[in-house]
Amino acid sequence: MFKEYMEDQKYRDEDDLPEKLEGFKNKYAEFDLNDQGEIDLMGLKRMMEKLGVPKTHLELKKMIVEVTGGSSSNTINYRDFVKMMLGKRSAVLKLVLIFEDKANGSACKPEGPPPKRDIASLP
Numbered sequence: 001m002f003k004e005y006m007e008d009q010k011y012r013d014e015d016d017l018p019e020k021l022e023g024f025k026n027k028y029a030e031f032d033l034n035d036q037g038e039i040d041l042m043g044l045k046r047m048m049e050k051l052g053v054p055k056t057h058l059e060l061k062k063m064i065v066e067v068t069g070g071s072s073s074n075t076i077n078y079r080d081f082v083k084m085m086l087g088k089r090s091a092v093l094k095l096v097l098i099f100e101d102k103a104n105g106s107a108c109k110p111e112g113p114p115p116k117r118d119i120a121s122l123p
Contacts, residue, residue, distance in 0.1 A: 014086060021082065028081050038075035 014020065031043040039047070041060055048055045055063070061074060068080045076084075 020085070024082055024085050025078075028078055038077050039081065040075050044076065 028039065031039045031047045033043045033046065034040065041057065041064070044060050044063060045055065045057075048060070064074055064076055067076050067084050071080075
């Protein structure tokens with residue numbers, strides 16, 4: 001399957017394309033909950049929850065339409081996923097990239113409640 005992208009002129013300038021495709025394959029498999037070769041509504045829901053950005057079913061359906069161009073019925077296939085990851089930076093892609101950064105240990109939010117401040121220090 002990677003051969004298709006390796007030979008495509010659009011992706012010729014992409015740095016480390018084989019490594020990226022392997023990473024996309026692993027990430028895709030993580031959220032293909034029913035092992036059908038598609039990320040369904042629940043898989044996308046799980047992805048968003050792992051990102052710390054839970055979405056409603058309506059929002060998830062809109063995200064799927066954005067990724068697939070309306071060509072699918074509530075699922076994202078591998079080809080659409082790779083096109084999204086290698087193509088233009090959509091809102092979904094930004095969330096996936098944030099997820100990868102969190103997995104690598106960068107861009108972590110502080111845990112617990114914020115520190116106490118007195119009234120004089122407030123703006």
